[in-house]
Amino acid sequence: EPEVTQTPSHQVTQMGQEVILRCVPISNHLYFYWYRQILGQKVEFLVSFYNNEISEKSEIFDDQFSVERPDGSNFTLKIRSTKLEDSAMYFCASRPNPDTQYFGPGTRLTVL
């Protein structure tokens, strides 16, 4: 069964550094998402992406964040200058039409 994959599984970075989290959505899906989950807290929506542009973003998704689909398979989340509070699990999701989102296993980001 096709799955959403994410790399790396764990990323450790220093505060102020840039990180890029990578996702490979399911191949025939057209809609892509990033969510995050701070340890012990709820899963929070960050951004949705369709047709090479952002469809919706939450208040969390400020100017420090950006998303890109650089080729036909990858979907990336970039954090320009990481802060301690960016430490979280980041989940990528994708969906076909109609609406059922399939989530990847997540990347654990630790900012020191």
Add this chain to the structure above:
Amino acid sequence: DAKTTQPTSMDCAEGRAANLPCNHSTISGNEYVYWYRQIHSQGPQYIIHGLKNNETNEMASLIITEDRKSSTLILPHATLRDTAVYYCIVRVEYSGGGADGLTFGKGTHLIIQP
């Protein structure tokens, strides 16, 4: 801004049916009830969704009351691997693009006891 209310936690014996309730008294006519679950440290997993009729798939059954103000997710024969946080989400079913990020609450932590 929670649209749903779920118990914080529940226990169920292995092999028994797990019945997870969800209240959504302010649900609109075009809003569906979705269920996802999150096994520890993994990504959320879609389970089932429905509008007003009861639904069943290979994972679970969804029973929605006639007034649609509440629903129950049923795992017919719970196993230890069903231990997870279960999220009930009310939303419009999106078939196109647009604003469709999922809003997760705290969910119900279901613990399957051996």
